Amino acid sequence: MIYQRLLNHGFYLFIILLSSILLSGNTVLAVSQTVNPNASTEVIDNGITPPVDPENPPTDVDPNRPSKQPKGSLRLDFVSNLDFGRVRIGNHKEINAKAQFFKQGTDPRGSYVQLTDVRSESTGWTLMMEQKNQFKTADGQELSGAVLSFDHAWANASHKTEEIMPQVTRETLSLVPGESAIVAQAEKNKGWGVWTVEFGASQNNKDGQKSTLYPLIDSNNQPLINPEWNQPDFGNRAISLSIPDKTTILPKEYNTEIIWTIAKLP
Template structure:
């Protein structure tokens, strides 16, 4: 797609001398510049947004109002328990030198006129494995806490975040994560759940190294064998009365970005 931009230029006046009197004449000119392609959908470091990072592949929306990145929550491999348990998600890892961060979503609004937007999350199904004897993890609840926002832009124009812990206890319901009022929310915004100890935004550290049952660091086979960290801001709680099988269970999450009228 091509974009045309009209440059307004001021023409330099041409002075012509005449015998009777000096008169000023001018000619108008114009300038043009043409672009092709689309705005880049670069993913930014949640704690240092001036740095472009590589968190791996993610679903993306296109257009002037879009989602650039969403997290994939992985709650690791855990022992079956008959007690109420809380499990922590793996923190976001990256290719390259970037250290682990809290799990995050990135939203970009480059509309000429920002009317505002909302970001919601919906869990479509319970954690499920259709091949297992016990196909669902009854009562499992995903929770998101310690949300904060960062950007290269003016933080006074940041979207408002939910101040409460987001407990997704109703499968099929949509939960508000962020809302930008009209005139705010322009640019790129990173909404994080949790943070590392390296952050300069006065956010509490929620990350810890993940260790195996022998006390050894767990390494990430996807991200260059880098150490895996857990993030205490993103949890999955399971009642002790729920019976599960020693198999992986998965769910479907829908991230909803809506333009305000």
């Protein structure tokens, strides 16, 4: 349960939670099929791809939340929810999102999106995200001027090669509410199969990506425990929320919504 509380010494905390939804664009209804895009790798599709470890595909992981049932031979399988946790009012210039956690002992990762392309003819695709509106409280009070940014994006797949790699936007994506931003693109005959795009990485990643995860500590330098996962909490420098000093912040919960779109190229 998301809640707010008052610290003993009188400072309020506010909570920011980002909920992500999936929107698959221009897809084809899924059927069981065998796809062999480059005459060397076979992909069998049953219409559902469970979440995989973005740093060790194709290992399945359990993010411990209900999974939507995406349809289509080009589809979005999973998108991380973003949680910025409880933040003391006054310390709000820049806030990092928490890491993505899993059950079954998998270490925390950066937040990520997972997609599947098992079309018989891979024409390419574009992955986009859009912040639907500014962060707001339940009664409509906005977090004026707040900017949500994503950085250190990289793509991964168990079958990745330079010849089929999608192109990922490497510069920082600072979202403007109501405007779409391109996250990744795959040209014809590229980006087929199951891919993840992770923002940031753990220090144990095998791809030489810069580590962006860090342990969260309290005022006594003791590890904070994530109450949902009952394990040490981690932040992720790759995803941040910047709030202007002049912005009025209330001791309430703020939310926004990200729309993710996967669209096929002609």
